[in-house]
Amino acid sequence: MAERKSILFVINPISGGKKKTAFNKQILEVLDLQKFNPTFQQTTHANHAYELAKNAIEEQYDAVVAVGGDGTINEIGSALVDSGIPLGIIPEGSGNGLALYLGIPLNEASAIRRINRFEFVEVDCGLINKRHFFNIAGLGFDASVSDRFATDSIRGPIGYLRAAINVLSKYKTKKYILTVDGKTYEREAFMISVANSPQYGNNAYIAPNASVNDGLLDVCIVHKFPLYNLPMMVFHLFNKTADQSEYVEIIPGKDIVIERTDGGPVHVDGEPIELENTLSIKINPKSLKIIC
Template sequence: MRKRILFVINPISGGKKKTAFNKQVLEVLDLKKFDPTFKITNHPNHAYELGKQAIKEGYDAVVAVGGDGTINELGSAILGTDMPLGIIPEGSGNGLALYLGIPLNESAALRRINRFETVEVDTGEINGRNFFNIAGIGFDAFVSDHFATENIRGPIGYLRSSLNVFSKFKPSVYRLEIDGKAYEREAFMISVANSPQYGNNAYIAPQASINDGILDVCIVHKFPLYLLPKMVFHLFTKSADQSDYVEIIPGKNIRIIRDDRGPVHVDGEPVDMGDTLDISIQHKSLKIIC
Protein backbone atom coordinates (compact mmCIF):
# COMPACT_ATOMS: atom_id res chain seq x y z
CA MET A 1 0.00 0.00 0.00
CA ARG A 2 1.30 3.47 -0.91
CA LYS A 3 2.21 5.88 1.90
CA ARG A 4 -0.05 8.91 2.08
CA ILE A 5 1.94 12.16 2.24
CA LEU A 6 0.51 15.60 2.83
CA PHE A 7 2.52 18.47 1.31
CA VAL A 8 1.77 21.70 3.19
CA ILE A 9 2.79 24.64 0.98
CA ASN A 10 3.45 28.14 2.26
CA PRO A 11 2.84 30.24 -0.89
CA ILE A 12 4.76 33.33 0.32
CA SER A 13 7.80 31.85 2.08
CA GLY A 14 11.16 32.98 0.78
CA GLY A 15 9.54 35.24 -1.80
CA LYS A 16 9.41 32.29 -4.21
CA LYS A 17 6.50 31.34 -6.46
CA LYS A 18 5.43 27.73 -6.04
CA THR A 19 2.80 27.43 -8.75
CA ALA A 20 4.71 24.61 -10.50
CA PHE A 21 5.50 22.68 -7.33
CA ASN A 22 2.65 20.16 -7.53
CA LYS A 23 3.64 19.23 -11.08
CA GLN A 24 7.25 18.74 -10.02
CA VAL A 25 6.21 16.43 -7.19
CA LEU A 26 4.25 14.27 -9.61
CA GLU A 27 7.32 14.05 -11.85
CA VAL A 28 9.94 13.31 -9.15
CA LEU A 29 8.14 11.54 -6.30
CA ASP A 30 7.98 7.76 -6.57
CA LEU A 31 4.24 7.37 -7.12
CA LYS A 32 4.49 3.61 -6.75
CA LYS A 33 5.44 4.15 -3.11
CA PHE A 34 3.70 7.43 -2.26
CA ASP A 35 0.26 9.00 -2.65
CA PRO A 36 0.66 12.80 -2.41
CA THR A 37 -1.94 15.39 -1.37
CA PHE A 38 -1.36 19.16 -1.54
CA LYS A 39 -2.71 21.90 0.70
CA ILE A 40 -1.80 25.60 0.74
CA THR A 41 -1.62 27.71 3.89
CA ASN A 42 -3.54 30.98 3.88
CA HIS A 43 -3.28 32.34 7.43
CA PRO A 44 -0.94 32.20 10.44
CA ASN A 45 -0.95 28.82 12.24
CA HIS A 46 -2.67 27.17 9.27
CA ALA A 47 0.19 24.69 8.84
CA TYR A 48 -0.29 23.65 12.48
CA GLU A 49 -4.00 23.09 11.88
CA LEU A 50 -3.31 21.06 8.74
CA GLY A 51 -0.77 18.95 10.64
CA LYS A 52 -3.29 18.11 13.36
CA GLN A 53 -5.84 17.26 10.69
CA ALA A 54 -3.31 15.00 8.95
CA ILE A 55 -2.91 12.98 12.16
CA LYS A 56 -6.68 12.48 12.41
CA GLU A 57 -6.91 11.50 8.75
CA GLY A 58 -4.17 8.87 9.06
CA TYR A 59 -1.46 10.29 6.82
CA ASP A 60 1.91 8.55 6.94
CA ALA A 61 3.97 11.77 6.73
CA VAL A 62 3.66 15.53 6.35
CA VAL A 63 6.04 17.71 4.36
CA ALA A 64 6.69 21.40 5.02
CA VAL A 65 7.16 23.30 1.77
CA GLY A 66 8.42 26.56 3.22
CA GLY A 67 10.90 27.97 5.70
CA ASP A 68 11.70 27.46 9.36
CA GLY A 69 8.37 29.02 10.38
CA THR A 70 6.36 26.49 8.35
CA ILE A 71 8.55 23.69 9.71
CA ASN A 72 7.88 24.97 13.23
CA GLU A 73 4.10 24.89 12.82
CA LEU A 74 3.99 21.42 11.23
CA GLY A 75 6.60 20.00 13.60
CA SER A 76 4.70 21.33 16.61
CA ALA A 77 1.51 19.70 15.34
CA ILE A 78 3.00 16.21 15.05
CA LEU A 79 5.41 16.41 18.01
CA GLY A 80 5.30 13.29 20.15
CA THR A 81 3.77 11.12 17.40
CA ASP A 82 5.45 8.59 15.11
CA MET A 83 4.57 10.68 12.04
CA PRO A 84 7.75 11.96 10.32
CA LEU A 85 8.21 15.47 8.95
CA GLY A 86 9.67 16.07 5.51
CA ILE A 87 11.19 19.38 4.42
CA ILE A 88 11.31 21.08 1.03
CA PRO A 89 13.36 24.22 1.86
CA GLU A 90 11.62 27.31 0.49
CA GLY A 91 12.36 29.91 3.18
CA SER A 92 14.48 33.02 3.51
CA GLY A 93 17.18 31.27 5.55
CA ASN A 94 16.44 27.52 5.67
CA GLY A 95 18.63 27.07 8.75
CA LEU A 96 17.32 23.68 9.85
CA ALA A 97 17.36 22.20 6.36
CA LEU A 98 20.93 23.35 5.73
CA TYR A 99 22.08 21.80 8.99
CA LEU A 100 20.41 18.50 8.13
CA GLY A 101 21.94 18.47 4.66
CA ILE A 102 18.60 18.68 2.87
CA PRO A 103 19.21 20.10 -0.62
CA LEU A 104 17.82 23.54 -1.48
CA ASN A 105 17.02 22.25 -4.96
CA GLU A 106 13.38 21.09 -5.04
CA SER A 107 13.95 17.95 -7.14
CA ALA A 108 16.91 16.85 -5.01
CA ALA A 109 14.90 17.43 -1.82
CA LEU A 110 12.01 15.38 -3.22
CA ARG A 111 14.40 12.52 -3.95
CA ARG A 112 15.24 12.55 -0.22
CA ILE A 113 11.53 12.01 0.43
CA ASN A 114 11.69 8.98 -1.89
CA ARG A 115 14.38 7.45 0.36
CA PHE A 116 12.13 8.00 3.40
CA GLU A 117 15.03 7.78 5.87
CA THR A 118 14.50 9.56 9.19
CA VAL A 119 16.54 11.04 12.02
CA GLU A 120 15.30 11.87 15.53
CA VAL A 121 15.90 15.47 16.59
CA ASP A 122 15.53 17.47 19.80
CA THR A 123 12.87 20.09 20.40
CA GLY A 124 13.35 23.28 22.37
CA GLU A 125 10.49 24.89 24.26
CA ILE A 126 10.22 28.54 25.29
CA ASN A 127 7.24 29.60 27.41
CA GLY A 128 5.20 26.77 25.93
CA ARG A 129 6.19 27.42 22.30
CA ASN A 130 8.26 24.80 20.47
CA PHE A 131 11.35 25.58 18.42
CA PHE A 132 13.51 23.24 16.38
CA ASN A 133 16.25 25.55 15.16
CA ILE A 134 16.89 28.73 17.19
CA ALA A 135 14.95 31.03 19.50
CA GLY A 136 16.26 34.39 20.61
CA ILE A 137 15.80 37.80 22.17
CA GLY A 138 17.41 41.16 21.58
CA PHE A 139 18.60 42.35 18.19
CA ASP A 140 17.63 39.31 16.10
CA ALA A 141 14.14 39.21 17.68
CA PHE A 142 13.55 42.85 16.76
CA VAL A 143 14.79 42.13 13.24
CA SER A 144 12.31 39.25 12.94
CA ASP A 145 9.55 41.51 14.21
CA HIS A 146 10.44 44.16 11.61
CA PHE A 147 10.84 41.56 8.84
CA ALA A 148 7.30 40.31 9.49
CA THR A 149 6.02 43.67 8.19
CA GLU A 150 8.54 43.91 5.34
CA ASN A 151 7.00 43.84 1.85
CA ILE A 152 10.15 42.30 0.36
CA ARG A 153 10.68 38.67 1.36
CA GLY A 154 13.86 36.60 1.10
CA PRO A 155 17.44 37.56 2.05
CA ILE A 156 17.18 41.10 0.64
CA GLY A 157 14.18 41.91 2.81
CA TYR A 158 15.90 40.42 5.84
CA LEU A 159 19.04 42.47 5.22
CA ARG A 160 16.96 45.63 4.91
CA SER A 161 15.23 44.88 8.22
CA SER A 162 18.60 44.20 9.90
CA LEU A 163 20.03 47.54 8.80
CA ASN A 164 16.90 49.40 9.86
CA VAL A 165 16.90 47.87 13.36
CA PHE A 166 20.67 48.13 13.85
CA SER A 167 20.64 51.91 13.40
CA LYS A 168 18.58 52.42 16.58
CA PHE A 169 19.06 49.27 18.67
CA LYS A 170 20.47 49.39 22.21
CA PRO A 171 21.70 46.38 24.28
CA SER A 172 19.83 45.32 27.44
CA VAL A 173 20.71 43.71 30.75
CA TYR A 174 19.51 40.11 31.22
CA ARG A 175 19.53 37.86 34.26
CA LEU A 176 19.99 34.20 33.40
CA GLU A 177 19.80 30.90 35.23
CA ILE A 178 21.28 27.96 33.31
CA ASP A 179 21.01 24.54 34.96
CA GLY A 180 20.92 26.20 38.38
CA LYS A 181 23.82 28.63 37.88
CA ALA A 182 23.13 32.39 37.87
CA TYR A 183 24.54 34.95 35.41
CA GLU A 184 23.92 38.62 34.64
CA ARG A 185 24.91 39.98 31.26
CA GLU A 186 24.51 43.13 29.19
CA ALA A 187 23.87 41.70 25.76
CA PHE A 188 23.25 42.78 22.20
CA MET A 189 21.24 39.58 21.80
CA ILE A 190 20.86 36.11 23.23
CA SER A 191 20.21 33.15 20.96
CA VAL A 192 19.23 29.74 22.31
CA ALA A 193 20.41 27.31 19.67
CA ASN A 194 19.24 23.77 19.05
CA SER A 195 21.11 23.70 15.73
CA PRO A 196 24.17 25.76 14.74
CA GLN A 197 22.87 28.32 12.26
CA TYR A 198 20.16 30.90 11.66
CA GLY A 199 20.15 30.15 7.95
CA ASN A 200 22.05 31.21 4.83
CA ASN A 201 25.10 29.56 6.49
CA ALA A 202 25.28 32.16 9.29
CA TYR A 203 26.51 30.09 12.25
CA ILE A 204 25.83 31.52 15.71
CA ALA A 205 26.57 28.28 17.61
CA PRO A 206 29.09 26.28 15.53
CA GLN A 207 29.28 23.36 17.99
CA ALA A 208 25.52 22.92 18.51
CA SER A 209 23.95 19.55 17.74
CA ILE A 210 20.29 18.89 17.13
CA ASN A 211 20.20 15.54 18.91
CA ASP A 212 22.58 15.85 21.89
CA GLY A 213 19.90 16.83 24.42
CA ILE A 214 21.62 20.20 25.02
CA LEU A 215 20.82 23.80 24.05
CA ASP A 216 23.59 26.34 23.42
CA VAL A 217 22.90 29.73 25.03
CA CYS A 218 24.78 32.20 22.82
CA ILE A 219 25.27 35.60 24.44
CA VAL A 220 26.49 38.30 22.07
CA HIS A 221 27.90 41.09 24.21
CA LYS A 222 27.86 44.78 23.33
CA PHE A 223 30.58 45.46 20.76
CA PRO A 224 31.91 48.63 19.11
CA LEU A 225 30.37 49.52 15.77
CA TYR A 226 33.70 49.34 13.92
CA LEU A 227 33.84 45.59 14.71
CA LEU A 228 30.56 44.82 12.94
CA PRO A 229 32.31 43.49 9.78
CA LYS A 230 34.43 41.18 11.95
CA MET A 231 31.33 39.92 13.80
CA VAL A 232 29.68 39.17 10.46
CA PHE A 233 32.87 37.43 9.31
CA HIS A 234 32.73 35.17 12.40
CA LEU A 235 29.13 34.24 11.61
CA PHE A 236 29.90 33.12 8.07
CA THR A 237 33.13 31.29 8.86
CA LYS A 238 31.71 29.12 11.67
CA SER A 239 33.93 30.94 14.19
CA ALA A 240 31.45 32.91 16.32
CA ASP A 241 32.58 30.92 19.36
CA GLN A 242 36.10 32.35 18.86
CA SER A 243 34.97 35.98 19.17
CA ASP A 244 35.78 37.86 22.38
CA TYR A 245 32.24 39.24 22.25
CA VAL A 246 30.43 35.89 22.09
CA GLU A 247 29.89 33.67 25.15
CA ILE A 248 28.30 30.24 24.73
CA ILE A 249 26.94 28.34 27.73
CA PRO A 250 25.38 24.88 27.26
CA GLY A 251 22.30 23.96 29.26
CA LYS A 252 19.07 22.00 29.48
CA ASN A 253 16.92 24.19 31.72
CA ILE A 254 17.23 27.91 31.18
CA ARG A 255 15.49 30.99 32.58
CA ILE A 256 16.06 34.46 31.18
CA ILE A 257 14.64 37.52 32.94
CA ARG A 258 14.54 40.92 31.25
CA ASP A 259 13.15 44.25 32.37
CA ASP A 260 10.27 44.40 29.89
CA ARG A 261 8.21 42.12 27.71
CA GLY A 262 8.90 42.25 23.99
CA PRO A 263 9.49 40.23 20.84
CA VAL A 264 11.08 36.81 20.91
CA HIS A 265 11.89 35.06 17.66
CA VAL A 266 10.92 31.41 17.57
CA ASP A 267 12.50 29.77 14.52
CA GLY A 268 12.55 33.21 12.94
CA GLU A 269 8.92 34.07 13.67
CA PRO A 270 8.30 36.98 16.08
CA VAL A 271 6.22 36.25 19.18
CA ASP A 272 5.44 38.72 21.97
CA MET A 273 6.37 37.21 25.34
CA GLY A 274 6.67 38.38 28.92
CA ASP A 275 9.69 39.45 30.94
CA THR A 276 10.49 35.89 32.12
CA LEU A 277 11.40 33.20 29.60
CA ASP A 278 11.55 29.55 30.66
CA ILE A 279 13.34 27.34 28.18
CA SER A 280 13.85 23.56 28.12
CA ILE A 281 14.63 20.74 25.71
CA GLN A 282 12.88 17.48 24.78
CA HIS A 283 15.44 14.93 23.62
CA LYS A 284 14.81 13.19 20.27
CA SER A 285 11.14 14.12 20.17
CA LEU A 286 10.59 14.59 16.42
CA LYS A 287 11.37 12.45 13.37
CA ILE A 288 12.56 14.28 10.25
CA ILE A 289 12.96 12.76 6.79
CA CYS A 290 16.43 13.63 5.54
Protein backbone atom coordinates in the same frame (compact mmCIF):
# COMPACT_ATOMS: atom_id res chain seq x y z
CA MET B 1 2.81 -4.57 -3.92
CA ALA B 2 2.95 -2.79 -0.54
CA GLU B 3 0.30 -0.18 0.12
CA ARG B 4 1.41 3.32 -0.84
CA LYS B 5 2.28 5.71 1.98
CA SER B 6 0.05 8.77 2.25
CA ILE B 7 1.94 12.08 2.37
CA LEU B 8 0.50 15.53 2.92
CA PHE B 9 2.46 18.37 1.28
CA VAL B 10 1.72 21.64 3.11
CA ILE B 11 2.71 24.50 0.81
CA ASN B 12 3.32 28.05 2.03
CA PRO B 13 2.68 30.05 -1.17
CA ILE B 14 4.55 33.18 -0.02
CA SER B 15 7.62 31.76 1.78
CA GLY B 16 10.97 33.00 0.51
CA GLY B 17 9.26 35.34 -1.93
CA LYS B 18 9.02 32.51 -4.51
CA LYS B 19 5.92 31.54 -6.45
CA LYS B 20 5.03 27.86 -6.25
CA THR B 21 2.37 27.57 -8.93
CA ALA B 22 4.14 24.64 -10.66
CA PHE B 23 5.11 22.83 -7.47
CA ASN B 24 2.36 20.18 -7.54
CA LYS B 25 3.36 19.23 -11.09
CA GLN B 26 7.01 18.88 -10.08
CA ILE B 27 6.10 16.67 -7.12
CA LEU B 28 4.15 14.34 -9.40
CA GLU B 29 7.13 14.17 -11.78
CA VAL B 30 9.82 13.43 -9.16
CA LEU B 31 8.05 11.68 -6.27
CA ASP B 32 8.00 7.87 -6.44
CA LEU B 33 4.27 7.40 -7.02
CA GLN B 34 4.60 3.65 -6.65
CA LYS B 35 5.57 4.19 -3.01
CA PHE B 36 3.66 7.38 -2.12
CA ASN B 37 0.18 8.83 -2.49
CA PRO B 38 0.54 12.66 -2.26
CA THR B 39 -2.07 15.20 -1.17
CA PHE B 40 -1.53 18.97 -1.47
CA GLN B 41 -2.75 21.82 0.75
CA GLN B 42 -1.81 25.51 0.60
CA THR B 43 -1.69 27.64 3.72
CA THR B 44 -3.88 30.73 3.75
CA HIS B 45 -3.30 32.25 7.20
CA ALA B 46 -1.03 32.19 10.26
CA ASN B 47 -1.00 28.84 12.08
CA HIS B 48 -2.77 27.14 9.15
CA ALA B 49 0.16 24.74 8.65
CA TYR B 50 -0.19 23.67 12.31
CA GLU B 51 -3.91 23.02 11.82
CA LEU B 52 -3.33 21.00 8.66
CA ALA B 53 -0.65 18.88 10.35
CA LYS B 54 -2.94 18.21 13.33
CA ASN B 55 -5.63 17.05 10.90
CA ALA B 56 -3.06 14.83 9.18
CA ILE B 57 -2.38 13.06 12.48
CA GLU B 58 -6.10 12.37 12.94
CA GLU B 59 -6.36 11.16 9.35
CA GLN B 60 -3.35 8.84 9.92
CA TYR B 61 -1.07 10.20 7.22
CA ASP B 62 2.35 8.54 7.05
CA ALA B 63 4.22 11.86 6.76
CA VAL B 64 3.71 15.61 6.47
CA VAL B 65 6.05 17.67 4.26
CA ALA B 66 6.67 21.37 4.85
CA VAL B 67 7.11 23.28 1.59
CA GLY B 68 8.31 26.57 3.02
CA GLY B 69 10.81 28.11 5.41
CA ASP B 70 11.68 27.69 9.07
CA GLY B 71 8.36 29.25 10.14
CA THR B 72 6.34 26.68 8.19
CA ILE B 73 8.59 23.91 9.52
CA ASN B 74 7.99 25.22 13.03
CA GLU B 75 4.20 25.11 12.71
CA ILE B 76 4.15 21.58 11.29
CA GLY B 77 6.87 20.28 13.61
CA SER B 78 5.01 21.69 16.62
CA ALA B 79 1.98 19.63 15.62
CA LEU B 80 3.99 16.45 14.96
CA VAL B 81 6.13 16.43 18.14
CA ASP B 82 5.83 13.08 19.94
CA SER B 83 3.35 11.81 17.32
CA GLY B 84 5.79 9.44 15.60
CA ILE B 85 4.76 10.88 12.21
CA PRO B 86 7.83 12.18 10.35
CA LEU B 87 8.28 15.68 8.97
CA GLY B 88 9.65 16.16 5.48
CA ILE B 89 11.19 19.43 4.29
CA ILE B 90 11.28 21.08 0.87
CA PRO B 91 13.27 24.24 1.73
CA GLU B 92 11.58 27.36 0.33
CA GLY B 93 12.33 30.00 2.97
CA SER B 94 14.52 33.05 3.33
CA GLY B 95 17.16 31.31 5.45
CA ASN B 96 16.41 27.56 5.56
CA GLY B 97 18.57 27.13 8.65
CA LEU B 98 17.36 23.71 9.78
CA ALA B 99 17.35 22.25 6.28
CA LEU B 100 20.91 23.44 5.61
CA TYR B 101 22.11 21.93 8.88
CA LEU B 102 20.46 18.59 8.11
CA GLY B 103 21.94 18.52 4.62
CA ILE B 104 18.58 18.70 2.86
CA PRO B 105 19.17 20.09 -0.66
CA LEU B 106 17.85 23.54 -1.53
CA ASN B 107 17.13 22.28 -5.03
CA GLU B 108 13.46 21.26 -5.14
CA ALA B 109 13.87 18.08 -7.20
CA SER B 110 16.79 16.89 -5.06
CA ALA B 111 14.81 17.55 -1.87
CA ILE B 112 11.87 15.55 -3.25
CA ARG B 113 14.23 12.65 -3.98
CA ARG B 114 15.17 12.69 -0.29
CA ILE B 115 11.49 12.10 0.47
CA ASN B 116 11.65 9.06 -1.83
CA ARG B 117 14.36 7.53 0.41
CA PHE B 118 12.08 7.92 3.45
CA GLU B 119 14.96 7.79 5.94
CA PHE B 120 14.71 9.67 9.25
CA VAL B 121 16.72 11.33 11.95
CA GLU B 122 15.31 11.97 15.43
CA VAL B 123 15.83 15.56 16.60
CA ASP B 124 15.45 17.43 19.86
CA CYS B 125 12.82 20.10 20.31
CA GLY B 126 13.19 23.30 22.30
CA LEU B 127 10.35 24.87 24.28
CA ILE B 128 10.22 28.57 25.14
CA ASN B 129 7.26 29.42 27.36
CA LYS B 130 5.70 26.24 25.94
CA ARG B 131 6.20 27.35 22.32
CA HIS B 132 8.21 24.84 20.25
CA PHE B 133 11.34 25.64 18.29
CA PHE B 134 13.58 23.33 16.31
CA ASN B 135 16.31 25.64 15.02
CA ILE B 136 16.90 28.81 17.08
CA ALA B 137 14.90 31.05 19.40
CA GLY B 138 16.23 34.48 20.26
CA LEU B 139 15.70 37.81 21.91
CA GLY B 140 17.31 41.19 21.62
CA PHE B 141 18.60 42.45 18.29
CA ASP B 142 17.69 39.43 16.13
CA ALA B 143 14.16 39.32 17.57
CA SER B 144 13.73 43.00 16.73
CA VAL B 145 14.95 42.32 13.19
CA SER B 146 12.50 39.41 12.80
CA ASP B 147 9.73 41.67 14.09
CA ARG B 148 10.62 44.32 11.48
CA PHE B 149 11.11 41.77 8.68
CA ALA B 150 7.65 40.26 9.31
CA THR B 151 6.00 43.51 8.19
CA ASP B 152 8.37 44.25 5.30
CA SER B 153 7.14 44.03 1.72
CA ILE B 154 10.50 42.65 0.54
CA ARG B 155 11.07 38.96 1.37
CA GLY B 156 14.19 36.83 1.07
CA PRO B 157 17.76 37.62 2.18
CA ILE B 158 17.68 41.18 0.77
CA GLY B 159 14.60 42.05 2.81
CA TYR B 160 16.16 40.55 5.93
CA LEU B 161 19.37 42.52 5.41
CA ARG B 162 17.38 45.73 4.98
CA ALA B 163 15.49 45.06 8.22
CA ALA B 164 18.77 44.34 10.05
CA ILE B 165 20.36 47.62 8.91
CA ASN B 166 17.30 49.61 9.93
CA VAL B 167 17.17 48.07 13.42
CA LEU B 168 20.95 48.29 13.96
CA SER B 169 20.98 52.06 13.51
CA LYS B 170 19.04 52.61 16.74
CA TYR B 171 19.30 49.39 18.75
CA LYS B 172 20.52 49.48 22.38
CA THR B 173 21.77 46.59 24.52
CA LYS B 174 19.61 45.28 27.37
CA LYS B 175 20.24 43.69 30.77
CA TYR B 176 19.32 40.06 31.42
CA ILE B 177 19.49 37.57 34.26
CA LEU B 178 20.05 34.03 33.01
CA THR B 179 19.83 30.79 34.97
CA VAL B 180 21.27 27.80 33.11
CA ASP B 181 20.95 24.41 34.83
CA GLY B 182 20.84 26.14 38.23
CA LYS B 183 23.74 28.56 37.71
CA THR B 184 22.91 32.29 37.48
CA TYR B 185 24.55 34.87 35.19
CA GLU B 186 23.91 38.62 34.93
CA ARG B 187 24.68 39.99 31.50
CA GLU B 188 24.20 43.08 29.37
CA ALA B 189 23.71 41.73 25.87
CA PHE B 190 23.22 42.84 22.30
CA MET B 191 21.20 39.67 21.78
CA ILE B 192 20.74 36.16 23.15
CA SER B 193 20.15 33.18 20.89
CA VAL B 194 19.13 29.78 22.22
CA ALA B 195 20.33 27.34 19.59
CA ASN B 196 19.18 23.80 18.93
CA SER B 197 21.00 23.77 15.58
CA PRO B 198 24.14 25.78 14.76
CA GLN B 199 22.86 28.31 12.23
CA TYR B 200 20.20 30.94 11.66
CA GLY B 201 20.12 30.19 7.94
CA ASN B 202 22.06 31.21 4.83
CA ASN B 203 25.05 29.47 6.50
CA ALA B 204 25.34 32.08 9.28
CA TYR B 205 26.52 30.02 12.27
CA ILE B 206 25.83 31.49 15.71
CA ALA B 207 26.51 28.26 17.65
CA PRO B 208 29.05 26.23 15.66
CA ASN B 209 29.02 23.26 18.04
CA ALA B 210 25.25 22.96 18.54
CA SER B 211 23.57 19.68 17.59
CA VAL B 212 19.90 18.82 17.15
CA ASN B 213 20.29 15.48 18.91
CA ASP B 214 22.70 16.03 21.82
CA GLY B 215 19.97 16.74 24.40
CA LEU B 216 21.31 20.28 24.95
CA LEU B 217 20.58 23.85 23.92
CA ASP B 218 23.42 26.34 23.37
CA VAL B 219 22.73 29.73 25.00
CA CYS B 220 24.67 32.22 22.84
CA ILE B 221 25.16 35.62 24.47
CA VAL B 222 26.40 38.32 22.12
CA HIS B 223 27.85 41.14 24.24
CA LYS B 224 27.96 44.79 23.27
CA PHE B 225 30.63 45.38 20.65
CA PRO B 226 31.94 48.52 18.90
CA LEU B 227 30.29 49.16 15.55
CA TYR B 228 33.66 49.11 13.78
CA ASN B 229 33.89 45.44 14.80
CA LEU B 230 30.71 44.54 12.88
CA PRO B 231 32.56 43.22 9.78
CA MET B 232 34.58 40.87 12.01
CA MET B 233 31.39 39.69 13.76
CA VAL B 234 29.85 38.92 10.36
CA PHE B 235 33.06 37.13 9.34
CA HIS B 236 32.84 34.91 12.45
CA LEU B 237 29.20 34.06 11.66
CA PHE B 238 29.94 32.89 8.13
CA ASN B 239 33.27 31.26 9.02
CA LYS B 240 31.75 29.04 11.77
CA THR B 241 33.93 30.75 14.39
CA ALA B 242 31.42 32.79 16.41
CA ASP B 243 32.53 30.91 19.53
CA GLN B 244 36.03 32.35 19.04
CA SER B 245 34.88 35.98 19.21
CA GLU B 246 35.66 37.86 22.42
CA TYR B 247 32.13 39.27 22.25
CA VAL B 248 30.35 35.89 22.16
CA GLU B 249 29.75 33.65 25.19
CA ILE B 250 28.14 30.21 24.77
CA ILE B 251 26.66 28.26 27.69
CA PRO B 252 25.14 24.81 26.99
CA GLY B 253 22.22 23.66 29.11
CA LYS B 254 18.91 21.84 29.38
CA ASP B 255 16.87 24.02 31.74
CA ILE B 256 17.14 27.76 31.11
CA VAL B 257 15.39 30.81 32.53
CA ILE B 258 15.98 34.29 31.07
CA GLU B 259 14.62 37.33 32.89
CA ARG B 260 14.43 40.76 31.25
CA THR B 261 13.03 44.06 32.47
CA ASP B 262 9.87 43.82 30.35
CA GLY B 263 8.10 41.70 27.77
CA GLY B 264 8.59 42.10 24.06
CA PRO B 265 9.43 40.35 20.81
CA VAL B 266 11.10 36.96 20.75
CA HIS B 267 11.76 35.11 17.53
CA VAL B 268 10.95 31.42 17.38
CA ASP B 269 12.60 29.83 14.32
CA GLY B 270 12.64 33.29 12.76
CA GLU B 271 8.99 34.13 13.44
CA PRO B 272 8.41 37.01 15.90
CA ILE B 273 6.03 36.60 18.83
CA GLU B 274 5.38 38.71 21.92
CA LEU B 275 6.34 36.98 25.18
CA GLU B 276 6.52 37.87 28.85
CA ASN B 277 9.56 39.26 30.67
CA THR B 278 10.40 35.80 32.12
CA LEU B 279 11.27 33.11 29.58
CA SER B 280 11.36 29.45 30.61
CA ILE B 281 13.25 27.31 28.09
CA LYS B 282 13.60 23.52 28.09
CA ILE B 283 14.68 20.69 25.80
CA ASN B 284 12.53 17.74 24.73
CA PRO B 285 15.09 15.19 23.47
CA LYS B 286 14.57 13.25 20.23
CA SER B 287 10.89 14.13 20.04
CA LEU B 288 10.50 14.67 16.28
CA LYS B 289 11.37 12.53 13.26
CA ILE B 290 12.62 14.40 10.18
CA ILE B 291 13.04 12.84 6.75
CA CYS B 292 16.54 13.59 5.50
